[in-house]
Structure formats: structure tokens, C-alpha cells
Amino acid sequence: MAAFQQRKAQRLARADTSRKGGLDERAAxxxxxxxxxxxxxxxxxxxxxxxxxxxxxxxxNSCEIQKKDCTWLMVTHETCVKDDVMTALEKATGDVVLKFEPFVLHVLCQELQDAQLLHSVAIDSGFRNSGITVGRGGKIMMAVRSTHCLEVPLCHKGKLMVSEEYIEFLIHVANRKMEENMRRIDRFYKRLELALRTAASANNSPSEERENCSVYVRRRKRKTIREQGVDTSAKEHNEELGPEDDAESKLDIFAEITI
Incomplete structure (x- = not known):
């Protein structure tokens, strides 16, 4: 636990090296x-x-994602309009693709059960490409991902290869995906908040401890009765032990007979 807290402190103390240099408002x-x-x-x-x-x-023509020499002509975390795209395309000098990339989140978890909780919430919220990885050093990472992406080539060597009508259609499709993405984030937040609160309540509840103690006491009573050789009627036995314990008692008797 101490090692995880140290790793967390070091991680959160690092500078944000993303292009934006800070959290996206909707992900915050x-x-x-x-x-x-x-x-x-x-x-x-x-x-x-x-x-x-x-x-x-x-x-x-490459099968690999090229990031080093990639330039963003336009980027938005909201829906967009055709004029924004057409204005950005006027600056094109190379190959240009229109992309929609959905919400993504990577979370370092202290234990596997923590990652499993996040994974369950993510899947239920619509992020069905989510997964858990465990590193050699025991580092447990949970990734929240979705599959409703979009990537369409528009320009080659600066030349527009599609019609404006098609671009307008693509923007409509991309905006619908963005709207669905926003709904999934909101759903994920609400379900995550509930799941964390429920988990915290379960960990702090003494009910399980009381139940385990009660079972232990009942079993001790049965053992004492056997050791003292007390002969009780079936009615008295049932009143003492209750339905569940009576069933366990019958199984114990059966085991003794078979032995």
C-alpha cells in the first residue's frame, strides 16, 4: 500500500506533457x-x-500510427460545423484525415479488485473496449476505451479528394459520435460515483463480521451439545439451531454414519 501511494504521489507531481497541457474540461x-x-x-x-x-x-500507406510528424489543422472537444473543417482544410499541404477519437482514460489501481470494479462500470457505461493489464512489477492498469471511432482520408498531398457534400455528411456522423461520447462520459461518472460509494459502505459495514460471529457461536453450541452427550428431541434441536443449522446438522450426522 505504501509503495502504491508513493507511486501515485510521484505520478501526480509530474508536469502535464500533453499538447493541451491540462485536463479536458469534460474529463476533469x-x-x-x-x-x-x-x-x-x-x-x-x-x-x-x-x-x-x-x-x-x-x-x-503506413500500417503504423505516425505521431512524430503529425500536425493538427483543427481540433475540438465539442461538435463542429462544416465551415470550421473547410477553413482548416485550406491550410492542407500533405495527407489529411478527419478523425473522431472517443473518451479514453488510464488508471493505475492499487489492487486487482479495484481495477475490476472500474472495468465493470466502464463496460456498463458503454466503453466496451476497456481492459485490465498487469505488469511484471505488479503494476495494475485499467484502460477505459470505446470502439465508436472514425477515421477518413480527405486530402492527398494537399489536394481535396472528396466532395464538400461528403464532408458535410462525415461531420454529421462525427457529431453524432461526439454526442454519444458525451452521454457515455456522464453515465460513467454517475455509475462510478455510485459504485465507489457502495464499495466504501460495504467495507465499513460490520454486518458481515456480525454474521460470521453468529455462525461461529451456533457451531460452538452444536459441538458442545455433542461433546456433553445431551439427548434432545427433534423439536428442541430445531428450536435451538434454526432451519439452516438443522440442515447442516443432518449433513454432519450423515457424514458420521458413512464414516
């Missing part, structure tokens, strides 16, 4: 909710975005 409540709990530490996040990304002419 989820990040703050998790970092406010001792068992979680967020390592990266993005609320989801629509962007026009420009790379070199060779990038469009």
Missing part, C-alpha cells in the same frame, strides 16, 4: 473523482475529440 470530474480516492491514480485521459490530422504523403 472523472479524473478528480478517482484521484480523490486512495486506491486509484489516473495517468492519462482525453475527453474525446474531432480533429483534422496532417502527416507526410507516405503516412497514408
Amino acid at each position: 470530474p472523472v479524473v478528480q473523482l478517482l484521484n480523490g480516492r486512495a486506491r486509484f491514480c489516473t495517468t492519462s485521459s482525453c475527453a474525446g475529440r474531432l480533429l483534422l490530422a496532417q502527416g507526410s504523403a507516405a503516412d497514408i
Whole structure:
């Protein structure tokens, strides 16, 4: 536990090296909710975005994602309009793609059960590409991801390869995906808040301890009765032990007979 807290403190003390240099407004409540709990530490996040990304002419034929030489002609974490896209495309000199990238969140978890709780909430909220990884050093990472992405080439070597009508259609599709992304984030936050509160209540509740103590006392009574050789009627026995204990007693008797 101490090692996790030290790792969390070091992680949160690092400077934000993302292009934006800070949290996305829509992702901030989820990040703050998790970092406010001792068992979680967020390592990266993005609320989801629509962007026009420009790379070199060779990038469009590559199977690998090229980030080093990538330029963003336009980026927004909200829905967009056709004029914004067309204005950005006027600056194109290479290969340009229109992308929608949904909400993503990476969380360092103290124990596997913590990651499993997050995973369950993420799946129920619509982030069905979420997963858990465990590193060799025991580092447990939970990734919240979705599958409703979009990536469409628009320009090649600065030349627009599609019609404006098609671009308008793509923007409509991308905006619908962004709206769904926003709904999923809100749903994830609400369900996560409830799950964390429920888990905290369960950990602090003494009911399980009392139940275990009660079972122990009843079993001690049965053992004492056997050792003292007290002969009780079936009625008295049932009154003493109750329905569940009577069933256990019958199983004990059966075991003694078979032995």
C-alpha cells in the first residue's frame, strides 16, 4: 500500500506533457473523482475529440500510427460545423484525415479488485473496449476505451479528394459520435460515483463480521451439545439451531454414519 501511494504521489507531481497541457474540461470530474480516492491514480485521459490530422504523403500507406510528424489543422472537444473543417482544410499541404477519437482514460489501481470494479462500470457505461493489464512489477492498469471511432482520408498531398457534400455528411456522423461520447462520459461518472460509494459502505459495514460471529457461536453450541452427550428431541434441536443449522446438522450426522 505504501509503495502504491508513493507511486501515485510521484505520478501526480509530474508536469502535464500533453499538447493541451491540462485536463479536458469534460474529463476533469472523472479524473478528480478517482484521484480523490486512495486506491486509484489516473495517468492519462482525453475527453474525446474531432480533429483534422496532417502527416507526410507516405503516412497514408503506413500500417503504423505516425505521431512524430503529425500536425493538427483543427481540433475540438465539442461538435463542429462544416465551415470550421473547410477553413482548416485550406491550410492542407500533405495527407489529411478527419478523425473522431472517443473518451479514453488510464488508471493505475492499487489492487486487482479495484481495477475490476472500474472495468465493470466502464463496460456498463458503454466503453466496451476497456481492459485490465498487469505488469511484471505488479503494476495494475485499467484502460477505459470505446470502439465508436472514425477515421477518413480527405486530402492527398494537399489536394481535396472528396466532395464538400461528403464532408458535410462525415461531420454529421462525427457529431453524432461526439454526442454519444458525451452521454457515455456522464453515465460513467454517475455509475462510478455510485459504485465507489457502495464499495466504501460495504467495507465499513460490520454486518458481515456480525454474521460470521453468529455462525461461529451456533457451531460452538452444536459441538458442545455433542461433546456433553445431551439427548434432545427433534423439536428442541430445531428450536435451538434454526432451519439452516438443522440442515447442516443432518449433513454432519450423515457424514458420521458413512464414516
